[in-house]
Amino acid sequence: MADENSVYLRVINKNIDYPQQANIMVTPYVSTHPLISDQLRLPPHGGKTRKRKANCYNWKQSKRKRLRQSGKEYINVRGKVIQPRSIKNKKDCKNCCKFKCFEKISEDERKILFNGLWGMSQIEKQHFFSKTTERLDKKRSRTNKVSNSRRKYTYFYNFFVDNIKHRVCKEFYLSTLDISSRQISYYHENKLATGIPAPTKWGKHCKKKCS
Numbered sequence: 001m002a003d004e005n006s007v008y009l010r011v012i013n014k015n016i017d018y019p020q021q022a023n024i025m026v027t028p029y030v031s032t033h034p035l036i037s038d039q040l041r042l043p044p045h046g047g048k049t050r051k052r053k054a055n056c057y058n059w060k061q062s063k064r065k066r067l068r069q070s071g072k073e074y075i076n077v078r079g080k081v082i083q084p085r086s087i088k089n090k091k092d093c094k095n096c097c098k099f100k101c102f103e104k105i106s107e108d109e110r111k112i113l114f115n116g117l118w119g120m121s122q123i124e125k126q127h128f129f130s131k132t133t134e135r136l137d138k139k140r141s142r143t144n145k146v147s148n149s150r151r152k153y154t155y156f157y158n159f160f161v162d163n164i165k166h167r168v169c170k171e172f173y174l175s176t177l178d179i180s181s182r183q184i185s186y187y188h189e190n191k192l193a194t195g196i197p198a199p200t201k202w203g204k205h206c207k208k209k210c211s
């Protein structure tokens with residue numbers, strides 16, 4: 001007796017227009033060589049392959065990306081050494097800032113904020129920006145001078161220390177995290193309408209065709 005797996009159905013060409021009264025015969029075919037039929041069902045080499053899987057973790061490009069995203073020193077594509085990120089101090093904020101940032105947030109707290117951000121994944125950074133920055137439409141002004149201004153938005157920057165929100169100036173925010181204002185504007189330009197950070201586009205771009 002042949003087992004169930006060795007039974008094949010031989011289907012006669014479906015595209016032929018048979019007369020209505022004719023019954024299409026589907027003949028069960030019992031293999032007399034169950035071993036051969038089993039081999040045919042398996043992929044080549046029994047599913048095993050000698051091809052090595054790409055280990056993209058060790059790619060130069062991936063290493064560079066990891067170092068860059070964690071704020072560490074790395075060598076860019078042009079071979080230039082990019083210095084690691086570090087907390088900066090802006091004189092303007094330290095001397096005469098209306099928000100008194102340096103009085104509200106200590107050096108130790110700045111270090112915690114800095115290390116916190118650079119230890120985050122890209123999506124976590126986006127969530128951090130969504131919580132600590134705000135972009136509002138610029139208020140209309142009656143003076144022509146301001147209405148001609150190209151700036152459309154006003155940004156607000158905050159830090160949370162012990163769950164207390166402290167408004168800080170732009171210089172203090174950017175220099176504490178050692179990031180550029182472009183990163184914040186990029187986040188706000190690309191966030192979804194709900195304010196949720198947009199999913200990362202890494203590795204999702206289509207290949208550009210050369211014509």
Ligand SMILES: [Zn+2]
Nearest residue numbers: 093097101169
């Ligand atoms: Zn300040």
